[in-house]
Structure formats: structure tokens, C-alpha cells
Amino acid sequence: MSPTRRLIRQTMTIARRDFVATVFTPIFLLFLFAPLIMVAFSTIGALGAAQAADHGTDRVRIVAIVPETAAKAFAAADRQSRAIFRRDEEPPELVTLTPTRDPAAQARAAFESPDYDAAAVLYGPLDRPTILYGARGTRAADYLAVLASGALSAERLGGELPQVTPRKLPFSRQRATLGGQNQTAFLAVFGVFFLTLFLAGQVVGTMAEERSNKVIEVLAAAVPLEAVFLGKLLGMFGVAVLFIGFWGTVLGQVTSVLPPAFAGMVGELSPAVGLPMFTVLFVTYFTMAYLLLGSVFLTIGAQASTMREIQMLSLPITIVQVGMFTLTLSGLSRPDGWLALVAEVFPLSSPFAMAGVAAARDTLWPHAVALAWQALWVALFVTLGARLFRRGVLQSGSTRPFWRRKGV
Amino acid sequence: MDNQWAVSASGLAKRFGDRRVVDGVDIAVPTGAVYGVLGPNGAGKTTTLRMLLGIIEPDEGQRSLLGHAHPRDASDLVGYLPEERGLYPAMKAREAIAFMGALRGLDWRVGRTRAVELLEQAGLGHAADTKIRKLSKGMAQLVQLLGSVVHRPKLLVLDEPFSGLDPVNQERLEALILGERDRGATILFSTHVMAHAERLCDRLAIIAGGRRRFEGTVDEARGTLTARVRYRPRDPDRVTPELLPAVAVRDGPDWRFPLPDDGIEPMLGRLLAAGAGILNLSIERPSLHEAFVRIVGESVEEKAA
Numbered sequence: 001m002s003p004t005r006r007l008i009r010q011t012m013t014i015a016r017r018d019f020v021a022t023v024f025t026p027i028f029l030l031f032l033f034a035p036l037i038m039v040a041f042s043t044i045g046a047l048g049a050a051q052a053a054d055h056g057t058d059r060v061r062i063v064a065i066v067p068e069t070a071a072k073a074f075a076a077a078d079r080q081s082r083a084i085f086r087r088d089e090e091p092p093e094l095v096t097l098t099p100t101r102d103p104a105a106q107a108r109a110a111f112e113s114p115d116y117d118a119a120a121v122l123y124g125p126l127d128r129p130t131i132l133y134g135a136r137g138t139r140a141a142d143y144l145a146v147l148a149s150g151a152l153s154a155e156r157l158g159g160e161l162p163q164v165t166p167r168k169l170p171f172s173r174q175r176a177t178l179g180g181q182n183q184t185a186f187l188a189v190f191g192v193f194f195l196t197l198f199l200a201g202q203v204v205g206t207m208a209e210e211r212s213n214k215v216i217e218v219l220a221a222a223v224p225l226e227a228v229f230l231g232k233l234l235g236m237f238g239v240a241v242l243f244i245g246f247w248g249t250v251l252g253q254v255t256s257v258l259p260p261a262f263a264g265m266v267g268e269l270s271p272a273v274g275l276p277m278f279t280v281l282f283v284t285y286f287t288m289a290y291l292l293l294g295s296v297f298l299t300i301g302a303q304a305s306t307m308r309e310i311q312m313l314s315l316p317i318t319i320v321q322v323g324m325f326t327l328t329l330s331g332l333s334r335p336d337g338w339l340a341l342v343a344e345v346f347p348l349s350s351p352f353a354m355a356g357v358a359a360a361r362d363t364l365w366p367h368a369v370a371l372a373w374q375a376l377w378v379a380l381f382v383t384l385g386a387r388l389f390r391r392g393v394l395q396s397g398s399t400r401p402f403w404r405r406k407g408v
Numbered sequence: 409m410d411n412q413w414a415v416s417a418s419g420l421a422k423r424f425g426d427r428r429v430v431d432g433v434d435i436a437v438p439t440g441a442v443y444g445v446l447g448p449n450g451a452g453k454t455t456t457l458r459m460l461l462g463i464i465e466p467d468e469g470q471r472s473l474l475g476h477a478h479p480r481d482a483s484d485l486v487g488y489l490p491e492e493r494g495l496y497p498a499m500k501a502r503e504a505i506a507f508m509g510a511l512r513g514l515d516w517r518v519g520r521t522r523a524v525e526l527l528e529q530a531g532l533g534h535a536a537d538t539k540i541r542k543l544s545k546g547m548a549q550l551v552q553l554l555g556s557v558v559h560r561p562k563l564l565v566l567d568e569p570f571s572g573l574d575p576v577n578q579e580r581l582e583a584l585i586l587g588e589r590d591r592g593a594t595i596l597f598s599t600h601v602m603a604h605a606e607r608l609c610d611r612l613a614i615i616a617g618g619r620r621r622f623e624g625t626v627d628e629a630r631g632t633l634t635a636r637v638r639y640r641p642r643d644p645d646r647v648t649p650e651l652l653p654a655v656a657v658r659d660g661p662d663w664r665f666p667l668p669d670d671g672i673e674p675m676l677g678r679l680l681a682a683g684a685g686i687l688n689l690s691i692e693r694p695s696l697h698e699a700f701v702r703i704v705g706e707s708v709e710e711k712a713a
Binding site for chain 1: 458461462463464480481483484486488490492493494495496497498499507508510511512513552555
């Protein structure tokens with residue numbers, strides 16, 4: 001058997017053991033369904049908050065203290081203007097009151113009304129109205145001003161505003177919008193970051209098991225430590241793929257029944273390299289991000305001798321990931337700047353940045369170069385991790401550097 | 409490939425910090441032999457074995473494992489039981505054995521089948537599907553030992569294999585070692601229990617203070633000490649000092665003295681001629697234990713000097 005084939009076989013043996021040991025445990029179910037727990041709590045929280053908010057907004061009103069003659073025009077202007085808002089973005093409902101002898105006092109009294117919560121109250125002549133508004137009522141005040149303008153225009157035009165009947169036709173553009181590409185780039189970077197943040201950090205403690213139960217001696221005698229490190233990395237990557245595959249399938253089913261508005265939003269995602277190639281590159285860059293960050297975390301975690309030390313590593317690990325994400329986003333905002341180049345070249349941020357590049361630029365050769373560059377760094381990190389482990393933990397280290405050793 | 413030696417090394421040295429724990433060890437294990445590496449605690453036995461297997465790299469010296477200059481190239485042909493036993497606690501015994509075989513290139517399915525057979529032979533058939541964490545320490549140790557032979561290695565390296573085993577399991581292990589030898593494997597094991605070495609080893613090396621102090625057969629090791637003679641005359645009154653060696657010591661009715669260089673016969677002839685007679689005569693060959701203590705003791709004295 002060739003050394004390469006043997007190394008692959010040894011690596012896969014370690015990977016298989018780690019994958020099986022992780023997946024076939026009750027704890028894995030907890031891990032797999034953790035997002036569901038998060039979603040359940042979020043949903044409950046959101047529903048409660050929405051209910052409370054709905055209950056509050058139900059009672060909010062904008063009030064116009066206008067003569068009866070103007071009230072009709074005011075209502076017509078409201079009907080016309082309100083139509084351009086989405087349902088959840090509509091201004092508060094309009095209430096019109098007939099002015100008393102002191103409209104100013106009446107306006108102030110409207111804020112104290114037990115029947116509704118006034119957001120803004122308009123009184124006075126329509127060409128120079130006074131609008132009082134409460135907290136967060138400036139938009140409502142502006143809206144009342146627009147209604148006053150509409151009502152006044154209708155009054156001057158003989159009672160009604162002119163009707164316009166537009167002919168609206170949908171149009172599909174042939175090329176992706178720049179906005180869509182930027183949005184896709186951001187989502188690509190965020191997607192890779194989000195997934196690695198949750199999944200790559202798990203690798204940090206995997207060598208602890210072998211160290212605590214002394215299996216490392218058996219492994220180190222049978223296979224090269226490079227195979228142990230890479231195997232562990234691939235085993236945990238397999239777990240991550242299973243996790244993503246499961247939730248990808250679930251979300252795929254959920255999105256197919258989502259409203260058309262959401263589908264339209266997804267349609268706006270228009271990567272420069274085309275959706276099929278973008279999908280391939282996204283998956284590949286996620287893989288590279290996982291392997292790169294995972295190999296660094298594995299190297300560091302393998303040096304930790306207790307679980308406490310490993311737990312202490314979780315904060316710096318998260319900071320490193322967020323740092324790479326921030327660096328990439330900074331580069332994304334100036335695609336031709338030096339920061340973008342740094343993000344694309346620096347090994348740990350390269351997969352994030354290049355996922356963004358796939359969304360924003362249509363040339364493919366930089367991806368081939370980037371993937372080769374990233375793969376090289378994975379190999380370097382794994383080799384370095386194995387050497388550090390051999391030297392530090394297996395005590396293979398020597399006071400003499402290797403070039404001064406005799407006859408080995 | 410040099411078939412004569414399964415393992416050979418010359419001038420192996422290793423430092424940990426400023427301490428030279430192995431200091432130029434030479435070793436040559438004949439193919440097909442049971443070879444013991446003996447030494448007191450901290451002698452450098454484990455470090456030597458780890459260097460021979462390529463787990464750690466020596467600072468100096470050369471080594472060859474089954475004809476390969478790089479021990480890693482022969483890893484599929486080697487079985488190893490480390491001094492610090494270790495298995496995954498959540499694995500079933502059968503899986504643990506198959507996994508250890510898979511690490512050495514054995515197909516998982518074949519490994520599982522052989523694991524059941526080996527467990528049956530070792531009297532642990534009932535534990536095939538039991539998780540390691542539920543086995544006793546001795547049982548787990550046997551499982552690990554079976555894992556180190558499941559791929560039928562050409563060389564089996566056992567580091568202190570008898571420690572932690574009860575006498576019954578020690579006998580089982582001895583039988584297993586001899587079984588592996590009969591299969592054609594070379595066995596290299598370290599121990600500081602002389603009885604096992606005396607029973608099993610074809611050849612042995614004694615390491616102390618990081619250096620090899622002796623290499624040879626068990627008999628040769630015992631031969632490093634002079635045999636002792638215990639003599640009881642029939643007529644003690646006829647025994648005069650000039651008939652016995654100058655160093656002879658009276659011990660009740662007996663005389664004790666080292667076996668003379670020219671053998672016992674000339675002295676017996678003189679005693680019989682003088683009419684002392686022989687009521688009891690025994691020549692006690694030194695045990696491996698005594699030889700070991702003497703060899704190791706010399707190394708300690710040398711170090712102190």
C-alpha cells in the first residue's frame with residue numbers, strides 16, 4: 001500500500017471513530033435539535049411581544065380637528081395615501097373631531113382621551129395647521145401634514161383630488177442588480193461565519209478525550225499524528241455536515257411553503273458567478289473555513305491539559321472568528337481596497353472573503369487559487385498541530401534542534 | 409529486509425530537558441524470539457520502546473523495525489500494548505478490538521469477527537458487547553491486549569504487560585504470548601518482574617540508568633554470578649580449613665562458599681580422601697533476580713561514583 005493511501009486509510013479510520021462516537025449518543029440529539037429549542041423560545045418571545053405591541057398599536061390614533069366640510073376630504077386623502085403602505089407599516093387610524101371654541105385645548109385634551117392613544121393631533125387652518133405630537137409621533141405628524149395638503153388640494157380643486165389609473169406591469173431584469181450582488185455577498189460571508197461560529201469551535205476539545213483516557217498512546221503508535229489530527233477534523237466536519245444537511249432539508253421544506261414575498265426576496269439574491277456555481281463555492285468555502293479554523297482550534301486545544309483550560313479557550317476562539325468576520329466585512333465595503341485584499345489573502349479570513357467575492361465578481365480563476373492557498377494552510381496547520389503535540393504532549397521534544405542530532 | 413533481526417538499534421539516546429533518560433542503548437531482537445527488556449523503574453525501558461516504535465524520535469542513534477529504517481513504514485505489521493492502558497470507555501469490547509485492528513489496516517468486519525473469536529478464547533466471550541467502562545480493569549487490559557494482536561502482527565511490543573493483572577490473567581497472558589510466538593511473531597516486552605522473564609524470554613536486555621547493562625540469554629544472565637555451594641560433611645571433625653576455599657563460611661552444620669573456578673570435583677576429592685564424607689551437597693545456581701539485582705546495583709554504584 002502506498003504511503004498516501006495508507007495515510008488516507010488511517011485518517012478515515014480516525015474520522016469514522018470520531019463521527020460515530022459523536023453522532024450515536026443521546027447528547028447529539030440535543031445538539032441537533034438545539035436550533036429548534038432556540039427557534040421555539042424565539043417564537044414564543046416574538047409572539048408575546050407582537051401580541052403586546054398589537055394590543056398597544058390597536059389603540060393608537062392620529063387625530064384631525066377639522067370642520068365637518070373638510071373631514072370628508074381628509075378621510076379621502078387618508079384612504080388614498082394609506083394605500084401605498086404595507087399593512088404592518090400603515091400609519092395609525094385617523095380620527096376626525098369637530099373643532100370646539102378652543103381647538104388648541106381640544107387638541108391637548110385629545111392626548112388625555114381614555115378612548116385612544118393620540119400619536120399626533122392636527123388643528124387650525126389647513127394651510128397653516130398646528131400639529132402636536134407625542135413620543136415617537138413625528139412620522140404621524142408628517143402624515144397628518146400630508147393629509148392636510150391633500151384635503152386642501154381637493155377643496156381647491158372643487159371637492160376631490162384627480163384620479164390616476166396606472167397600468168402596472170411586472171418586469172424581470174436580465175442582469176443581477178448591484179444591490180442584489182452586495183446583499184448576496186453579505187449573506188454569503190455571514191452564512192459562512194454563522195455556520196463556522198457554531199460548528200468549528202467544537203473541534204477544540206476533541207483531543208482531550210484521547211489525552212484523558214490515554215488512548216493517544218495507542219493512536220500515536222499505530223498512525224502518524226497528522227492522520228490523527230486530520231481524522232479528528234474530518235470526523236467533526238462530518239458531524240457539521242450532518243447537522244447542516246438536516247437543517248438544510250428542514251428549512252428547504254419550510255421555505256417552499258413560505259409566502260411569495262419571501263420567495264421574491266430570495267430571488268433578489270443574485271450572485272455574480274450564477275446560482276449553481278455560487279452554491280458549489282459557498283459549500284467549498286464553508287468546508288475550507290471549517291478546516292482552517294478547526295485545525296487552528298484543534299492545535300491549540302490539543303495543548304490544553306484540562307477541561308478547564310479548554311473552556312477558557314472558548315472566548316478567544318469566538319473573538320478570532322468574529323475578528324475574521326469583521327475584517328471580511330470591512331473589505332466587502334471597499335472591494336478594491338487593500339483591506340479587501342488582506343481579507344482575501346489572510347488564511348483564516350480568506351474563505352469568508354472569497355465567498356463574498358463569488359457573489360460580487362464573476363471571474364472564477366481567483367477561486368481556484370484561493371482554494372489551493374487555503375488547502376495549503378490547512379495542511380500546514382495540521383502538520384504544525386501534530387508536531388507541537390508530539391513535542392509537547394508526547395514528550396518527543398529535545399533540547400537539541402534536529403539539525404544538531406547525530407545519526408537519526 | 410534483514411530477516412535475522414526483527415528490531416535492531418544502536419546508540420539510541422534521548423534527553424528530556426537536561427536529563428539523558430536513554431544514553432546510547434544498543435538492542436537486537438532476533439526474528440521469532442521472545443525478547444525481554446528488563447530494568448528498574450525509570451531505567452528508560454518505555455522510552456526505548458517508544459523510540460523503537462517511532463512514537464518519539466531519538467536524539468541520537470539508529471534503529472530498524474522489521475527491516476524499515478522508519479518505524480512508521482512498518483506500523484501495520486506491529487502490535488503494541490502501551491504501559492499506560494487506554495481504551496475509549498464508550499466503545500464495546502468487540503468494537504474496541506476491531507478499531508485497534510483498523511488502525512493497523514485490518515478490515516473492520518474481519519476485525520469484529522476475529523474480536524469475537526479472541527474474546528471467546530480468552531474467556532471473555534460474554535463481554536463482546538459490553539462497553540469498556542463496564543469491564544473490570546483486568547478485563548479491559550485483556551481487551552486491549554487482544555486489540556494489539558487482532559491484526560496478527562509480525563512484531564508484538566508489550567510494555568509492562570503483566571502489571572495490574574491477577575495471577576490467573578497473568579497465566580493467560582503468558583499463554584497468549586507463547587501462542588503468538590508459535591504463530592511466528594516476534595515478541596518484545598518490558599518488565600521488572602523477573603519470574604515472567606525467566607519463563608518466557610529467549611533473550612533479554614537489562615537496562616539501568618538509561619544504558620544497556622546486559623544482553624544475552626537467561627542462562628547467560630544467571631551466569632554472570634558464581635554458583636554457591638552448600639556442603640554438609642558426614643564427619644565435621646575431619647574438615648580442616650585448607651580443604652575448603654578460603655572464603656568458605658560456617659553456617660551451622662553446613663559450609664557455604666562460591667563454586668571454585670576449577671569446579672567442585674577436585675575439592676570433593678580432597679574431602680573424601682580426608683574422610684570428611686558428604687552428607688549433603690547442593691550447588692545453587694543464582695536466579696535471574698539475583699543477577700538482575702547485581703547488574704542493576706553495579707549501575708547504581710557506577711552512577712554514584
